[in-house]
Amino acid sequence: MPKPKSTKVLPDVATLTKAQAKREWTRLALEMEAHNERYYQKDAPTISDAAYDELRRRIEAVEARFPEFATTDSPTQTVGAAPARGFAKVQHVVPMLSLGNAFSDEEVQEFVDRVRRFLRLDADEMPAIVAEPKIDGLSLSLRYENGELVRAATRGDGFTGEDVTENVRTIKDVPHHLKGRNIPSACELRGEVYMLKKDFLALNKKQAEADDTVFANPRNSAAGSLRQKDVSITASRPLKFFAYAWGEMVERPADTQHGMLKWLADAGFVVNPLIELCKSVEDVLAFYRRIGDARASLDYDIDGVVYKIDRLDWQERLGFVSRSPRWAIAHKFAAEQATTVLEKIDIQVGRTGALTPVARLTPVTVGGVVVQNATLHNEDYIKGIGNDGLPIRDGVDIREGDTVVVQRAGDVIPQVVSVVLDKRPRTAKPYAFPHTCPACGSHAVRENDEVVRRCTGALICPAQAVERLKHFVSRLAFDIEGLGEKQIQQFYHEGLITTPVDIFTLQRRDAEAEQKLANREGYGEVSTRNLFAAIDARRRIELHRFIFALGIRHVGEGNAKLLARHYGSIDAFREAMLAAAVGLSDDGNTSEAYQDLNNIAGIGDIVADAVVEFFVESRNVTVLDALLREIEVLPAEKPRQTSPVSGKTVVFTGSLTKFTRDEAKAVAERLGAKVAGSVSKKTDYVVAGEDAGSKLAKARELGVAVLTEDEWLGLIEG
Numbered sequence: 001m002p003k004p005k006s007t008k009v010l011p012d013v014a015t016l017t018k019a020q021a022k023r024e025w026t027r028l029a030l031e032m033e034a035h036n037e038r039y040y041q042k043d044a045p046t047i048s049d050a051a052y053d054e055l056r057r058r059i060e061a062v063e064a065r066f067p068e069f070a071t072t073d074s075p076t077q078t079v080g081a082a083p084a085r086g087f088a089k090v091q092h093v094v095p096m097l098s099l100g101n102a103f104s105d106e107e108v109q110e111f112v113d114r115v116r117r118f119l120r121l122d123a124d125e126m127p128a129i130v131a132e133p134k135i136d137g138l139s140l141s142l143r144y145e146n147g148e149l150v151r152a153a154t155r156g157d158g159f160t161g162e163d164v165t166e167n168v169r170t171i172k173d174v175p176h177h178l179k180g181r182n183i184p185s186a187c188e189l190r191g192e193v194y195m196l197k198k199d200f201l202a203l204n205k206k207q208a209e210a211d212d213t214v215f216a217n218p219r220n221s222a223a224g225s226l227r228q229k230d231v232s233i234t235a236s237r238p239l240k241f242f243a244y245a246w247g248e249m250v251e252r253p254a255d256t257q258h259g260m261l262k263w264l265a266d267a268g269f270v271v272n273p274l275i276e277l278c279k280s281v282e283d284v285l286a287f288y289r290r291i292g293d294a295r296a297s298l299d300y301d302i303d304g305v306v307y308k309i310d311r312l313d314w315q316e317r318l319g320f321v322s323r324s325p326r327w328a329i330a331h332k333f334a335a336e337q338a339t340t341v342l343e344k345i346d347i348q349v350g351r352t353g354a355l356t357p358v359a360r361l362t363p364v365t366v367g368g369v370v371v372q373n374a375t376l377h378n379e380d381y382i383k384g385i386g387n388d389g390l391p392i393r394d395g396v397d398i399r400e401g402d403t404v405v406v407q408r409a410g411d412v413i414p415q416v417v418s419v420v421l422d423k424r425p426r427t428a429k430p431y432a433f434p435h436t437c438p439a440c441g442s443h444a445v446r447e448n449d450e451v452v453r454r455c456t457g458a459l460i461c462p463a464q465a466v467e468r469l470k471h472f473v474s475r476l477a478f479d480i481e482g483l484g485e486k487q488i489q490q491f492y493h494e495g496l497i498t499t500p501v502d503i504f505t506l507q508r509r510d511a512e513a514e515q516k517l518a519n520r521e522g523y524g525e526v527s528t529r530n531l532f533a534a535i536d537a538r539r540r541i542e543l544h545r546f547i548f549a550l551g552i553r554h555v556g557e558g559n560a561k562l563l564a565r566h567y568g569s570i571d572a573f574r575e576a577m578l579a580a581a582v583g584l585s586d587d588g589n590t591s592e593a594y595q596d597l598n599n600i601a602g603i604g605d606i607v608a609d610a611v612v613e614f615f616v617e618s619r620n621v622t623v624l625d626a627l628l629r630e631i632e633v634l635p636a637e638k639p640r641q642t643s644p645v646s647g648k649t650v651v652f653t654g655s656l657t658k659f660t661r662d663e664a665k666a667v668a669e670r671l672g673a674k675v676a677g678s679v680s681k682k683t684d685y686v687v688a689g690e691d692a693g694s695k696l697a698k699a700r701e702l703g704v705a706v707l708t709e710d711e712w713l714g715l716i717e718g
């Protein structure tokens with residue numbers, strides 16, 4: 001078999017123009033949002049971890065070039081998705097964040113260099129590093145008060161998880177009481193719930209025999225087993241736990257990572273026996289290779305190793321940047337590959353009309369998991385062209401009948417990384433991407449230089465209408481009990497619900513109809529009554545859910561919350577957006593309403609434009625108004641003031657003596673302030689160190705408050 005030519009699927013971000021980068025960012029953000037939901041809420045990922053990491057690295061690269069895209073709703077600023085339904089929510093006192101990734105020795109060296117620069121260590125000073133296997137399970141936070149386990153929570157979106165206390169009490173590796181010395185009065189101890197490979201195989205065999213859920217891999221199986229509403233099911237599953245971290249910790253029992261691991265073991269936890277304390281980059285890389293070689297023979301899945309700076313005072317100084325700590329990094333293993341035949345290309349139509357090609361593969365086992373689908377992203381991707389017009393896969397196109405190399409790292413759907421040209425059937429023809437929508441037959445077009453081909457039949461296309469309706473009733477939107485995807489599909493095809501408003505007029509129409517819902521097959525008096533009651537229960541809805549439900553492009557849950565908080569009420573939002581829509585002209589949008597929208601921290605041009613465009617379309621406003629006659633939208637809560645500087649814009653200038661520039665910036669951002677590089681009328685504070693020059697002068701000229709370092713510290717300490 002010829003070696004795969006290239007595993008690099010997408011072209012260099014450095015070559016993108018700003019407009020291309022914007023589009024690429026949006027595509028990546030939307031794709032990641034969808035994957036997050038599948039991974040965190042449904043335990044049913046459809047791409048491999050490696051493919052997901054690739055998306056994240058790419059969006060990070062785009063944001064590194066164009067930092068203005070890194071809005072608060074960027075997937076780089078959030079972890080995962082909100083918790084799934086069914087368990088009570090738990091607010092983590094200290095957020096459960098994620099880890100940055102390194103894929104090469106160079107990136108590990110860069111990590112260490114970065115740490116040393118940040119801490120201003122001498123050239124020959126090497127921080128000790130703890131190297132740990134990266135367990136492929138799901139993280140858990142355990143709260144102990146006076147040594148007793150009081151609460152266990154999943155990570156959820158990093159800030160709010162699910163209360164799984166009763167389930168966790170059934171895991172033998174999790175102590176109910178802490179042993180040993182130095183037990184803090186309150187602490188959150190963290191680690192990974194996982195399942196042994198052999199236990200996973202045995203469980204799957206049993207599940208298959210009972211015609212029950214079969215899991216894709218040990219990680220999904222651990223997640224599915226933990227999050228059971230019936231605790232006795234969790235108890236019957238062989239879950240295990242490794243402790244490796246902590247959140248809130250009232251009195252910390254050690255000063256180093258390795259000291260803390262020792263303390264965790266003394267307290268009664270299982271700590272991974274392979275963990276090592278390393279003294280040099282060579283040491284950590286040797287650890288990585290040793291663990292990589294041992295990987296297949298380990299009893300549990302790992303997907304890399306984690307390096308952590310040993311000294312906890314240094315960890316604290318290093319702090320976090322957006323979603324991950326500066327003091328740790330995950331060094332991932334290379335993805336696994338296999339060769340198979342691509343039998344057929346199917347086209348799916350999404351809610352926004354995007355035509356997405358999907359590869360149907362001859363099932364193949366990659367790293368112990370059977371894979372049979374791969375996303376092909378878009379028309380150009382199939383042709384061997386990247387989003388910026390440059391070749392990918394050495395410009396080789398993908399055809400039905402091709403033998404392809406697919407890649408995954410730990411999950412379900414792989415990437416197509418290359419085509420084995422020697423095996424291409426003589427009869428294979430270049431794939432003709434459809435120019436009509438497979439769902440409604442409308443023209444499917446590519447606007448300007450968009451990579452996505454879209455169906456133009458927004459109002460008549462059943463794929464879009466159904467998807468829009470599904471979105472409208474989805475969990476983070478109206479979340480109507482008994483009105484899920486299946487029912488929406490059915491009601492749509494029967495013509496009973498074709499727009500969101502129809503949901504709320506269903507009961508009235510049913511009262512007048514000859515053919516009553518209650519008389520239909522699959523329905524009855526009780527289920528009809530329940531459905532109407534569930535719909536009525538949602539006639540009062542929170543503003544952010546309502547905005548999210550509208551299905552405006554680029555307005556996910558995060559942006560919906562930003563908009564809700566900013567405008568406070570549906571009337572204010574509607575009025576402002578109509579004003580902004582009126583201001584739209586050939587010279588761009590200069591209306592005050594648009595500027596106000598665009599000035600919301602976290603809302604950039606792309607989102608602002610999409611929201612305004614939604615209101616420019618009068619059909620949307622008609623539907624919105626019809627909806628507002630049926631329901632009541634509750635005003636949004638005002639944002640909580642989190643720190644004395646949250647929402648303020650700060651500029652640091654001159655040479656600082658109390659902290660490095662990076663530290664000052666990190667602390668300010670952690671407290672919710674925006675750190676700017678230049679002084680303007682919008683600046684709230686200029687913190688001036690020694691020898692401050694033109695920025696200080698500018699601040700004085702504009703009358704901006706100027707603080708010394710000590711005054712700044714006084715301010716942030718409250």
Ligand code: IVH
Pocket residue numbers: 096097098099132133134135136137138139192244245306324325328330
């Ligand atoms: S430390 C602040 N150590 O990897 C980050 N995480 O990609 C603290 N994981 O959510 C995490 N083994 O679920 C850490 N030895 C280890 C780990 C580990 C597995 C998981 C964990 C985390 C994810 C981050």
